[in-house]
Amino acid sequence: MNVCRKWCGWTLAAILLPCFAVTPARVQAQDKHVVTSQELSNDAARPAKTRSANEVALRQLFSSEQAQQALKSANIDYSKVDKAVSQLSDEDLAKLAARSRQVRDNFAGGSAGSLSDRDLLIIIIIAVLVIALIAILR
Numbered sequence: 001m002n003v004c005r006k007w008c009g010w011t012l013a014a015i016l017l018p019c020f021a022v023t024p025a026r027v028q029a030q031d032k033h034v035v036t037s038q039e040l041s042n043d044a045a046r047p048a049k050t051r052s053a054n055e056v057a058l059r060q061l062f063s064s065e066q067a068q069q070a071l072k073s074a075n076i077d078y079s080k081v082d083k084a085v086s087q088l089s090d091e092d093l094a095k096l097a098a099r100s101r102q103v104r105d106n107f108a109g110g111s112a113g114s115l116s117d118r119d120l121l122i123i124i125i126i127a128v129l130v131i132a133l134i135a136i137l138r
Contacts, residue, residue: 054097
């Protein structure tokens with residue numbers, strides 16, 4: 001009877017020991033993959049921040065003096081353009097914002113001599129037409 005108890009005790013210990021030894025390793029592995037709520041919040045807010053920055057860049061271009069003159073010469077109301085900007089898809093908005101930043105950087109970088117007023121007018125009219133087409137097709 002004593003032998004049976006010892007044998008059962010050793011068997012039970014042999015079964016339970018690996019269970020307790022594996023548990024801390026699982027907990028450590030889970031801790032490494034946990035994403036904080038701050039990281040999740042930042043990831044969720046990133047597209048909205050990007051879109052907002054793109055809208056600001058595009059609206060800055062259209063609010064410039066040259067752009068206002070181009071809009072007037074094309075008989076386009078700025079409020080319609082402003083409204084159409086918010087209706088653009090993220091992809092189209094990103095493309096137009098990149099172009100508007102490039103134009104702004106060219107002026108800031110001193111290469112405005114390579115872009116005449118006529119060139120700027122053409123760029124702005126093309127951007128307005130793209131925005132208008134996208135707004136109409138939606």
